[in-house]
Amino acid sequence: MTLKKNLAAQLKRFFSFFPISAAVSLVLALIVSVTGSLIYINRKSDETDRIVNIGLTGFLDDTYMDLAINSLTTLDSTRNSVKLVKLGADEADRALRTGEVGAYVVFPENFIKEAIDGNFQKISIVTADGSKSFSSKILNELIRSVAEMVISFQKAVYGYQQAVYDYGYSTEEMYSLGSNMAFRIIDAVLERDGMFRIQAAEPYGEGSLAGDTASGVISGVTAVFIMLWGIVSCGAFISRRDGLSKVMASKGNGAARQTAAEYAAYLVFMLSQILILGLAFCAVFSLTPLREVTGPVPFSFIASLILPVIMISSLQFLIYEASGGILGGVLIHFILGCGMGYVCGCFYPAYFFPRQIQQIARWLPLWQARVHINEVLLSGPVSPLPCVIMLLFAAVFLLAAAAVRRGRIKAEGGLS
Amino acid sequence: MNIFKTSFLLNKRFLGKAGFVILLLMVILFAVLLNAVASRPHGVITIALSGDQEDPLYASVRDRLMSSASMVVYSEYKSGQAAEEAVRFGECDEAWIFEKNSSRLLDEYVSGSSSSKPVTVIEMKDTVARRLAREDLSAALSSHLAERILADEYGKVTKNGAGREKLARYYSDAFYADDVFRYVNAEGIESAPGSYLTYPVRGFLAVAMLLCGLVVSMYFNRDENNMVFSPAPAAKRPVISLVYHFTGILDVGAVSLAALYICGSAVFLPLELISMLVMCLACTFTGMILGRVIRSEAVFSTVSAFIAISQLIINPVFLDVPGLTPLRVLTPVFFYIRIPDDTRYLVYLLIYTAAAGILALAAYLPDIIPRRRSLPPSH
Amino acid sequence: MEIKVRNIEKSYRSGTGRRKKILQGLDLDAAGGECIGIAGKNGCGKSTLLSVLAGVQKADAGSFLMDGTELFSRPRDLSRNVGLVPQAPALMDELSALDNLLMWYPKRDIIKELDSGVLGMLGIGDFLRTRVRNLSGGMKKRLSIGCVMHTMPPVLLLDEPCAALDLECRENILGYVRDYVSKGGLAVLTSHDPMELEICTRHYIMKDGRLSPYSYDGDVTKLVSSL
Structure with a gap:
């Protein structure tokens, strides 16, 4: 059996799974785009494209606090992505469970009056996960900043009222002056960036590790997606017969040649899968309201996946070669893919992790894949280093796979 | 069986x-x-802080920022230049440099008597984390700003104004508000601190x-x-x-x-x-x-x-x-x-x-x- | 003990989506002490018939009576009275022979059976602690039979019991079948192998989803032409 014949046979074998995987790819693209469209339409009808709603419940009747809250909900840089909604206690609880609000803030009863009387009661920030997830912590950070400002300015207004009253103004005058003060406070809140002089820095060398979040997330998720899509080929790999390897080795098709032929066929299979998926996403995105968000998916993006697919598919090939079976096919792919993707910044930006971890993660395959896809997405120059590293990784994985195959053939008493 | x-x-x-x-x-x-x-220090953004140690505004804001459990990691630098270099070399994502006389500059900012700003921000890229951190800074400065607005308004409606200390007392006596929040889950139970x-x-x-x-x-x-x-x-x-x-x-x-x-x-x-x-x-x-x-x-x-x-x-x-x-x-x-x-x-x-x-x-x-x-x- | 199999029908959906009738009104009568050999071309439905009789697959129609009792409607009785030894040993490769036996036998029964019962006759004691994946084909087949015999079923169905086994293993397994039949059991085996067919007391050929009686005289050429 020549290498060419083996390749042809392997291609036929892998592509016998193609109709099923292509169908699932289409279903996946359809579900993602329908879900995305529904969310998008839902958000669009909700006044603006705000990311998250925060509920406010409890004691909200104080005039000045109302003013302060309203001032903070008006348009400015951060609040563009947050909408504050006043809710009843039960409504807030229900809205949190259904995901209508990401969190809600409970102001205790007679909050201001009690505070003035010296009984400061804590404000509760309620999140579905007890403020442990990244989303909740971001929300908390925002709410804390907002509430801290509200309280600071409340203190200023009440302190001011007390001061002018003690000075000799009447109660009516005190309230009138208090209102003027409140409006000045609102101005100060809206103009708070005026306290800073902003200066842009030119980076030396690589500059900050913080990247563009949106493209970073897309490139990271794409890299993990390619890794997990290897599970699809489980059916093809578990139907392999070891006896055949031994026979082929005896006919001059050693472990290296077998690996080369099988990997080449697998690579073509994976590339075709990614192409199908890419085209499916392009097609359904262009037919759904999501086109307003994503625009046309550039061909360069699909092309940018070739090198990552070469590297990741060689890693998948090694996993199947080493572990074999259904376990390796599904669970090891999942745990390795998600674990590696996590520290490589595929789910959260890499700069969320300690600096030392980032330095280690830089040498992992999914980091290189993510960086490469991200560069293409940002339409910037494509650095050659990640490309070279990815090809090196691919070569190492394939050599390791060939070594595993050779070991297995030898263990079965075959010629390697 | x-x-x-x-x-x-x-x-x-x-x-x-x-x-x-x-x-x-x-x-x-x-x-x-x-x-x-x-267990290692981590956050969504690293901020380089720098300012005059003697300046009360800087000292207060620094203490507030560095002591709070936040998703922003703060790192203090000896000089503004060092903080800026940290950003340019990628050690930090943004620098907040408090001017030498930032307290006075904040007073002037409130009264509108000067266009100088108390804080210089050296930024690299505009990210969500940067906006978040900037709000943290605004919140840390808000009590100082509010107190000064109180003093400024008071000065406008009274003949001789009042001493800073007296007005500061009015501000702090309005109500005590330290450790304002409790973070709870849907059952109202305070959650143990954990890393995202x-x-x-x-x-x-x-x-x-x-x-x-x-x-x-x-x-x-x-x-x-x-x-x-x-x-x-x-x-x-x-x-x-x-x-x-x-x-x-x-x-x-x-x-x-x-x-x-x-x-x-x-x-x-x-x-x-x-x-x-x-x-x-x-x-x-x-x-x-x-x-x-x-x-x-x-x-x-x-x-x-x-x-x-x-x-x-x-x-x-x-x-x-x-x-x-x-x-x-x-x-x-x-x-x-x-x-x-x-x-x-x-x-x-x-x-x-x-x-x-x-x-x-x-x-x-x-x-x-x-x-x-x-x-x-x-x- | 006697069995009456009547009008068994079974169809599959083929790769083209059409239903293919694999068993078409099949009948079979047999009694204890008999060994029935069924020959037929590959894919004619021999294995399907045994699976249906053992209750592994459900028949579309038909009945299976043992001493007048319908077994298809009594799965527990069916399982207790009919044992199936599939062509590929139905064992868990990662476990030892003993562990596989423990799935079906109480521990004390294993000791008893190894000492003076079916497991001893099958020679399973020689490889009791060995993992199944390290056993030879013959050992696996013997173990497979041993597992099935945990209820001492009066009817034993064997699907090509000696396929790919060496002569010694064949003799060992066929010897056991002979012994089982001599003690009043009914064995039904499917086979292409003259050595297996020779131990059978009656022969059938399976064609077009039905069984036709055949008088096997050891002439393989004649048998092949009849298939």
Whole structure:
């Protein structure tokens, strides 16, 4: 059996799974785009494209606090992505469970009056996960900043009222002056960036590790997606017969040649899968309201996946070669893919992790894949280093796979 | 066929597979590594702080920023230039440099007598984290700004104004507001501080358990095709299937529970144990149903990939995308993630499990109910 | 003990989506002490027939009576009275022979059976602690039979019991079948193998989903032309 014949046979074998995987790819693209469209339409009808709603419940009747809250909900840089909604206690609880609000803030009863009387009661920030997830912590950070400002300015207004009253103004005058003060406070809140002089820095060398979040997330998720899509080929790999390897080795098709032929066929299979998926996403995105968000998916993006697919598919090939079976096919792919993707910044930006971890993660395959896809997405120059590293990784994985195959053939008493 | 003996032997079988043991060890290793990672300083952005140590405004804001548990990591530099260099060399993402006389500059900013700003921000890229951090700075400065506005307004409506100290007392006496917030879950229970880096572990393991259900199903189908259970009565197949699935998933469940403890993501032990057992049952039934519906290994592996990817997107594993609740209830993962913070989800998980159990039973009905429509022997 | 199999029908959905009738009104009568050999071309439905009779697959129609009792509607009785030894050994590779036996036998029964029962006759004691994946084909087949015999079923169905086994193994297994039949058991085996067919007391050829009696005289050429 020549290498060419083996390749042809392997291609036929892998592509016998193609109709099923292509169908699932289409279903996946359809579900993602329908879900995305529904969310998008839902958000669009909700006044603006705000990311998250925060509920406010409890004691909200104080005039000045109302003013302060309203001032903070008006348009400015951060609040563009947050909408504050006043809710009843039960409504807030229900809205949190259904995901209508990401969190809600409970102001205790007679909050201001009690505070003035010296009984400061804590404000509760309620999140579905007890403020442990990244989303909740971001929300908390925002709410804390907002509430801290509200309280600071409340203190200023009440302190001011007390001061002018003690000075000799009447109660009516005190309230009138208090209102003027409140409006000045609102101005100060809206103009708070005026306290800073902003200066842009030119980076030396690589500059900050913080990247563009949106493209970073897309490139990271794409890299993990390619890794997990290897599970699809489980059916093809578990139907392999070891006896055949031994026979082929005896006919001059050693472990290296077998690996080369099988990997080449697998690579073509994976590339075709990614192409199908890419085209499916392009097609359904262009037919759904999501086109307003994503625009046309550039061909360069699909092309940018070739090198990552070469590297990741060689890693998948090694996993199947080493572990074999259904376990390796599904669970090891999942745990390795998600674990590696996590520290490589595929789910959260890499700069969320300690600096030392980032330095280690830089040498992992999914980091290189993510960086490469991200560069293409940002339409910037494509650095050659990640490309070279990815090809090196691919070569190492394939050599390791060939070594595993050779070991297995030898263990079965075959010629390697 | 004794159920416990069967379960023990199946367990022995699963643990006899090197791949399965490696997989379980990988989960533990992942948890250990993640715990080590989370114990190091980390945040969404690193800010270089610099200012005159003698300046009260800088000292107060620095203390407030560096003492609060925040997602922003602060690093203090000796000079403004050092802070700027830190940004340019990528050590920090942004620098906040307080001018030498920032207190006076803030006074002037409030009174409008000067256009100089008390804080210079050296920024690199505009990211969500940067905006978040900037709000933190605004909040830290807000009490100083508010106090000065109070003084400024007071000066306008009184003849001689008042001393700074006296007005500061009016400000601080308005009401005491230190340690303003409590962070609670849906049940009003204050949560223990934890890193956002270890939070996804629960969701990630829940998806792994669901996938384990599918993997065990593939093994079970293979064994059924090989007639491994042919000596047992057909009516016993659902019980064998249940024991088979549950045994495999329980191993992963036990390791997942250990991983949660290693990461510090676990809560009250009895609650964790109960929810883990119910989750194992839920995954068992889900696996049994899918195993009956999908008989081909090729289709099964494709569906597994689809489930793995879609579960990571739909559920609040890494990010909580709002509006996906109707899709989340299709698998037990969402309920399991939410249980530690809202025990009502344990009830929902039980309802899910009961419904899945009924469906699994329905899927096995053709095996349980003997065929009555047989032709008479004389035919 | 006697069995009456009447009008068994079974169809599959073929790759093209059409239903293919594999068993079409099949009848079979047999009694204890008999060994029935069924020959037929590959894919003619021999294995399907045994699976249906063992209750592993459900028949679309038909009945299976043992001493007048319908077994298809009594899965427990069917399982207790009929044992199936599939062509590929139905064992768990990762476990030892003993563990596989423990799935079906109480521990004390294993000791008893190894000492003076079916497991001893099958020579399973020689490889009791060995993992199944390390066993030879013959050992696996013997173990497979041993597992099935846990209820001592009066009807034993064997699907090509000696396929790919060496002569010594064949003799061992066929010797056991002979012994089983001599003690009043009914063995039904499917085969292409003259050595297997020779131990059978009656022969059938399976064609077009039905069984036709055949008088096997050791002439393989004649048998082949009749298939």
